[in-house]
Amino acid sequence: MYQAVIGVEVHFELSTETKLFCRCKNSFGEDENTLCCPVCLGLPGAIPVINKRAVEYALKAGLALGCRVNSPNRFDRKSYFYPDMPNEYQTTQAFIPICVNGCVEFEVDGKIKSVGIHEIHLEDDAGKLIHSDGGTRIDYNRAGVPLIEIVTEPGLYSADETVAFLEELRLRMSYLGISDCKMQEGSMRVDVNLSVHKPDEPLGTRTEIKNLNSFRAVANAIKNETERQIKVIENGGVIEQETRRFDDTKGVSTVMRSKETREDYRFFPEPNLPPMYIPVNKIDETRSNLPEFAGDRQRRLCADYGISLADAKIITSDRLIADYFEAVASLCDQREAANRIVRDILQKQNETKIHVTQSCLTAEKLAEIIGIFMSGRISRRTSRQLTDVAFCEPIDIIEYVEKKGLFQIVDEQVISAAIESILCENSSVVDDYKNGKTAAFSYLVGETMKRLKGQASPEIVNKMLGLMLKSNKNL
Ligand SMILES: [Zn+2]
Structure with missing residues (x-):
């Protein structure tokens, strides 16, 4: 019997006013390339300055997930070449992230489970490629938008558990008010790491699944990848460490790239940003103000x-x-x-x-x-x-x-007067009622309501008619 072992990496776009290292507006859906400056376009000589609010948000996230705060923490360059990234490196926290060693409890089918949080780091987002028939355009509005990446330990064991954890995580981030948490707009993005093994054997090789834009897609991708890996192993094959893309409509995943090793990114400390010290009183104050x-x-x-x-x-x-x-x-x-x-x-x-x-x-x-x-x-x-x-x-x-004349008549004297006259005028219906015809009761209610122009409270009419018929047997 194989067991799936799952960890997730979740990016949240922080809803700060401005970007992470410059004063450009952080906003979704504006005209292309209207929210850019030399810093977020990576022009030579432009110097980044850290956004204090983004650091506060990351701190809130870490404390809400029971993490320890690293002070100082530090930024590093992660080098890779891709046209949507103007700097040709991402500014991230590879070695000393802002928060580490957390733990989150969540509920699955009425049971409380927990998963460890390995780390939370701050980093900047890339721009966006827009593909159309005429070619590809690049929009740098998103370049430099602050992100936190929350990395769990490999401590989730099924699709249900993973989705329940993600729901808890989304709820906490939205309670903190630090992100819109909209998966369909990309302000919450989930990557899944998954391996399978037999419980008495060491962990298997993991693959990373990207391109998951709903909780449903996460659940489907986990089920799909678990089955795929088991099938490969059962057929005598070997799981390759690779990044896969999941197509939720087709229900299949395909290889995106074979996994780069850490060395490929040539991480080194960002020379333009000093280490960040976070005072103890700031940490205490943030913790005591958690919602x-x-x-x-x-x-x-x-x-x-x-x-x-x-x-x-x-x-x-x-x-x-x-x-x-x-x-x-x-x-x-x-x-x-x-x-x-x-x-x-x-x-x-x-x-x-x-x-x-x-x-x-x-x-x-x-x-x-x-x-x-x-x-x-x-x-x-x-x-x-x-x-x-x-x-x-x-x-x-x-x-x-x-x-609009919507008030009901609730005055019992007015209602009883109306009922009395209806009863007098309909003595044969009253006789029917006494002889056990229940439909006669509804008829009398209807007549009373008509008399009161439909404005009487039906509950009171029902109650009083019942009482009056009972007390007035000889009517
Ligand atoms: Zn800018």
Whole structure:
């Protein structure tokens, strides 16, 4: 029986205002080559200056993953020639990375597992090649954008475990607010290292799989590569150390290049950047300001607000939604708040592609809608309609409900008067009801609702009609 042994290298683009070594704007989707300067174009004589914010972000990431911080740490040049890299070397941390020796716990099928973090280093991104029929263009806007690369130990043993770890990692980075973490836009990129062996034998030769742009692709690539390696070994072959590219639509991987050895990159210390010293008080301060992460927050939301774990998981999968929920829940019925957010608001976000925190529906307004609904003055349906409208337009809730005549009649005297007259006018239906025709009850509810122009609370009409029929046997 073979066992797969997996490690991942995950790049996150840091969402700093400016690039890692210059003051060019760090922004996605701008016109080609409009965010460049002599530093990020690698022109002779241009001197890099480290972006303090990027270092702070890397520090946050390291402490959130339980790492030790290296002070000093240092940058090195990794030389290779590729047209999207203007310097002809990448500035990275090959020998003394900023953070090392971390550990992350994550949940798989209700069980807690953990994996070691080998290191986190800071480095700059390359530009982008744009291939079209007319040829290839190079866009250097991304050149010099700050990245952190998080490297795990080979301590993951299945596709499910790897994806669960990656989900936890993405959640932590997004809670820290240091990256957009969008795989489809490339702000989170995953490479998988995988080998297979029999548990009583030494580790096998590993291959690296690149080009994975979704968690689904990661899972498929792991399954595919595990099977491929086992088949090669079973047929008497040898696994080559190589980099492979996975095509998720075809479900196959192909060789991209045979693996370069470390020597090929001719690493040496970057002469233009001094070693970085990180003061102990800065580390302590960063650690004490780490946010409450999703797992802890789930447990707290369940305990403090009495919501289900399933709802708490959905709510905490986005820190801003969790903040929004707590703001709403502090102002109205807490379970109803969870219910509305999980069922209505997230759907509305998907439809409109607008995050609720960017919408017109403030926490106060949602709480107001829930409050009026809980008091029975509007129906559930009206409250949904209100949420819909208030999401897109800055309406005054009460004014809108009044203007549209959406308030329900909840006055029991008004309702009982209407029921009484309906019962008098429909004595034969009342007789049917007494003789066991249940459909007669719905008819009487319908007539009462009609009399009250559909504005009565159906719950109250039902309740009172039942009571009145019972108490008034001789009607
Ligand atoms: Zn620049």
